[in-house]
Amino acid sequence: MARRTSQSDQNLDDLLDVLCLVPWWMGPPLIFLVWWLLHDLVPTLATDYWPGRDHELAKPGIQLLTTMSVTFSPVIAGVVGLVWVVALLKKMGRSRRLERQTGIESIRSLSWREFELLLGEAFRRQRYMVEDTGGVADGGVDLILSRRGQVTLVQAKQWKARKVGVKIVRELFGVQISRQAHDAIVVTSGDYTREARQFAASNGVKLVDGPVLERMIADVQRSGRVQPTPKTRSSSTKTATAAANPRCPKCGKPMVQRVAQRGANAGQAFWGCSGYPSCRATRRVG
Structure with missing residues (x-):
């Protein structure tokens, strides 16, 4: 049975998966981008472009948003940095596992x-x-x-x-x-x-x-x-x-050689789509 995870754990797992797929050098720019968005861009947008920003009731909310964004920007950037380090170590581990294999017996172990x-x-x-x-x-x-x-x-x-x-x-x-x-x-x-x-x-x-x-x-x-x-x-x-088998002319999947079981061409070989039964395209052999 699969282990249940909270939404926050799932979000961290998704971030880890993304960072595992990108080149290692993209980590530092991503960390800086997260910090800049929260520390500079969000406060600027909130104070200069937020709808109704001049209304007296909106000012406390905008101030709170700006303060929290600036305050937590290094924390959130730090979390992204930590996940990037984990992803980097994970990629290094996967690479070492492959590089240390010596043959089929080591793979079987x-x-x-x-x-x-x-x-x-x-x-x-x-x-x-x-x-x-x-x-x-x-x-x-x-x-x-x-x-x-x-x-x-x-x-x-x-x-x-x-x-x-x-x-x-x-x-x-x-x-x-x-x-x-x-x-x-x-x-x-x-x-x-x-x-x-x-x-x-x-x-x-x-x-x-x-x-x-x-x-x-x-x-x-x-x-x-x-x-x-x-x-x-x-x-x-x-x-x-x-x-190198030919591709299906209808769906593009590789074709496989089959033998007709009945009909006028019974016993004869033909190319059939590997996507059968969703695709029933055929072609003659030769």
């Missing part, structure tokens, strides 16, 4: 929460805006990625002893359809069952297994400590090939 944070940092380095839901969103979505107006849902499964089954993939696909997300990705440090891979291939859900994940971390890591094995490179090549 992470806790489920550390695993989610690692993925979030890896996607940020791919220029995604990342929202960390903590797994409380519909369908167990752990990360929501945004880039160029397109939304991708990510579910992370830090399963070391067993394979990810088709139920997980099917549930995420259902959430993708209901939320009209552009893509859906399931990431695990292990592997998938055959049924899960078949369902994902038929519906355009992207699967990232241990070897492909290792390659993904290596591609964004600056320290170069992860050295993918030849098997990993082969898996990554397959993933890149899948990404």
Whole structure:
């Protein structure tokens, strides 16, 4: 059950999330801007431009507003500065976690929460805006990625002893359809069952297994400590090939190859939209 938070706690959390997304150097200018708005701009607007400022009844209220704004300006700016420092430390921690990975075994040794944070940092380095839901969103979505107006849902499964089954993939696909997300990705440090891979291939859900994940971390890591094995490179090549599938002419989503089950073209391969059933566009193979 998710922990309940007060409105003030939620506002601080939102500010922390924003500061985690912006470059570190924007912190000091933002702190100064908050102080200037409260210390200088608000008093000026209140005394010079407030409607009815010359009325005797309005003067005490304007004076109180001006006094409080000036008095609390360093306090509020200080709170913003403190949150910025926390955000900076948080970003440094995420970066160190990714840089110290040495391969798939070190990734598998992470806790489920550390695993989610690692993925979030890896996607940020791919220029995604990342929202960390903590797994409380519909369908167990752990990360929501945004880039160029397109939304991708990510579910992370830090399963070391067993394979990810088709139920997980099917549930995420259902959430993708209901939320009209552009893509859906399931990431695990292990592997998938055959049924899960078949369902994902038929519906355009992207699967990232241990070897492909290792390659993904290596591609964004600056320290170069992860050295993918030849098997990993082969898996990554397959993933890149899948990404080259044609785009749907109607909605722009990637198309997946399917086989007609009935009708005049039964048994023949064709390209179908990965957004099915919301989009039923098809095209011939070849």
